[in-house]
Amino acid sequence: MQTIPAQTEQPLSAESTSHPRGLYLLFATEMWERFSYYGMRAVLVLFLTKAMMMDKAFASKFYGGYTSLVYLTPLIGGFISDRYWGNRRSILTGGLLMALGQFTLFFSASNYGPESTHALSHWLLYLGLGVMIVGNGFFKPNISSMVGSLYSPADKRKDAAYTIFYMGINLGSFIGNTITSLIGDTGNPADFRWAFLACGIAMLLGTVVFNWGKDKYLRTPEGVQVGETPAISGGIMGVYALLPVLLAIILGILWLDSAKFPTIAPLLGVAVLGITYMIFSDKSLSGADVKGIMVIFIVSFFVVFFWAAFEQAPASLTFFADEQMNRTIFGFTLPASIFQNLNAIFVVVGAPLMAMVWTALGRRGAEPPSPLKMAMGLAFLAAGYLVMCFGVHNLQPGVKVSMFFLVALYFLHSVGELCLSPIGLSLVNKLAPVKFASLLMAVWFLANAAANYLAGYMSSLYPDPKSTAPAPVLLGFHITNLYDFFMVFVVSAAVAAGILFLISGKLAKMMDARNYPAPVPQV
Template sequence: MASAIPKASRGSGVPADAKTFFGHPRGLFMLFFAELWERFSFYGMRAILVLYLTKHFLFAEQPAYAIYGAYTSLVYITPIIGGYLSDRFLGPRKAVLAGGVFITLGHLLLAVVEAPQGVQGSALNGFYLGLAFIIVGTGFLKANISVLVGQLYARDDMRRDGAFSIFYMGINTGAFVGPIAVGILGETVGWSYGFGAAGIGMALGLVVFVLFRRELYDVGESPAPEKLASKPIAGLSVEWLIYLGGLAGVAVSWWLVRSQGVVGTALIVASLATVGYILWTAVAKLPRVDRDRIFAALFLIALAPLFWALFEQTGSSLNVYTDQSVDRVVFGWSIPASVFQSVNPFFIITLAPVFAAIWTRLGRAGREPSAPFKFGIGLILVGAGFFALTLGAPAQGLTPAIFVVLLYMLHSMAELCFSPIGLSSMTRLSVPSMTGLMMGTWFLATAGGNFLAGLIAQATGGEGAGVERVLEVYGRIGWVAIGIGAVVLVLAPFVTRLMHLDQLGSVDHAMAGQNELGEPGAAGLDTRGEQVPRG
């Protein structure tokens, strides 16, 4: 039922008298549905990407994995740029809208450039161009829609983790339906029908965001509207120059998506530059409490590449393993391999309320595990998932589908200990002037994980490789994840001290304070999202 926002949350980005739905600002549910359709398009397309390359363009497994790894890395690198442009110029609202337009164009392009099987040439270049549009669009959208969720709440608002869990359920609802709809259409009707369905999904997300954006009130507006409207070059405003820069980014991404080595180098350079800048800012400009929190956030970020390198076998080597080595026949119907990628979001949807209830109950008792401890649990679970598959696979013949389902269940439990907690921690631990950058850095670490995932997938394939090679690689990476997870559990109390959780609501904190009108701001943000000076 709708009600006024409780007094405990005053100081959030929405007005104190704004309506709520089930205790949360209604803007949360608008973002929920917008992200649902964006994830429908992304995960639906991802489910058939490697299969499309190997079955339609007739790529060998290793080059298909290389393209997949380069693409999935790039969609998590570009949020660094999108986060920066949002922090300085566009604001999250305009960034999300621009990203949705680019992504829609990319998916629709994939749907119309299909050529006969085995024919590459211009059709393959058109396919790369569609991926490039999606890469740039994701850069504008992905980090900034999460920032919008965070800005709806004060930093010390107890509803924040619950809000991100709700938001994460929106992500996984789209991720659940996408592979089923797009996978069945793509594998059984025609690849262009699958890609077309993904494009329609993103278009629906755009419609939801535009029609109900009023529910965000002032949250997410441009931090510098006067700069955005200025016209420094040829009568073009800064805003339109940014959008034209996005088109230039499409051209660059079109080239990079085929160049795994260049992407790897770019990841290293981007990581060193970004983390170096964050560390310099933390040491040189931030007070001790803020500096410690940034250090804690960077510790969490450092764990992301390993987690996602294992988890993201889903769309590459595990997808092909399911297609070639798993008994998928149920009641006489052979389930398309891509449909199995809906098992993970199914478990997320069903288990997320359980985990949210557990965290809430433990929190009320003062016993909720810290974010670092949850990360350690997540790493152990993702490693255990691979053992479920390696131990269940028979010496000969097809692997029973139940063991793939068990792997996805353990990975889903791991994800609930990792991803929503990471999203919430980035917005909670950063300072306002760096929120988009920190969220972008989180996705940069995810990009590194996706790149490593491509390398791991390539290690499972190659000439003469069989099921034994795949299971051997899975066993090794499983042990690595479990070992590092155990170390993280030991270090968790020390990292938690750096988070200074007892001071999140303190008025002398850099993120607490008033807006430029002298009224309570959004977690210390003024109406433009800038950091408010203390005093």
């Protein structure tokens, strides 16, 4: 590739129709990171149940604890980035840590015993996941917030930019999921190690790509470098010294929550209260800033309902695909984990179409406000589980369900995701005051942390037909079969969609007008 000197980059005006090259650098970096994360996640619960010999309920809660911490640590990483490191240093450090974590999982999977009694494998499992949790805390909020930094505040291309960026997420997910499913989910538990090795290599590659292009392409429309270390930044090296302490704390929380008593749920509550006080106690915030931040908190609450249901894909829906679905096509039995790829395929195909729709509606002044788009996303989510209810209603023992129903679910969920997730990322970037940019992006991921923890708990309620234990109970409702299980998500998502739809107009009015300027008449 031809190297273009940084000084030849021309500032882009708000009216430009092309996107800055820095967007595609972040696209590539995030693509490889998502290869790593989603590739590993696709086989994680199968590795836990088939190699580590955990039962489904424990594996679901363990998975939920891990993924919730993945989204909780951006609170710490966002704060450190804003105050000490800047986006670039945080992304590079986080990327290297996540690669190290994947390689540690490779060694864990390489040392497990036939009866899964090898203590070293279990300790390496915890260590590898802990290192990835810490690394993700520095990587995730910073790369997402950098996307918006490439555009001026009045630039209406931001929703389209985040949708393109989101396509990179799902392209990486598709590549990673495909590779890890084919080389890891083979029926032989020893092969899971190759999935983790591939994920480690992908994460290392993404970090190298970012380091190569960060100085050339990550600039504002005026040509100013973005994401550098803050001008007043003491204690940079001290943060590095604290990383082992942070890792030890994360490992302790993960172990306590999975083996002793619930630890993460109270921690999430403390985080919500702490972050709320930290932001709203700042006297320098204007009235418009406060209203914008309140919108972020309100929509983040509804996001919990979306992701708690959506994140059944690598847990209960994978159990369903493995045990209750006919996976044979043209004489070949597909790995259960590969069905998670359907989401990535639909999003990669649909993302540019959705970006075109939002852009076209924006030019006509008819684009729905972000909260209404997100309500639409919840409605599509409910519809997906409703389709599954039709598929499993009155299902007889020993009868397997057609894969059509799971394909339809993933299609509807993908449409809902495109209405909610990239729009939510863009909304946070638009409404967050500059001084709290990374921290408020971390608030968005805090909602994901709560949702993933809830997702693990919900997956533990999956009705295992082979179990002789009493039927799981949720708020007095006995979940005796798959129809009952999927109907829980239909009701929760539909109610959340209805409430958000009713208040979306009020939320739109609360948004800061300077972030939603009136369209400029075209001559």
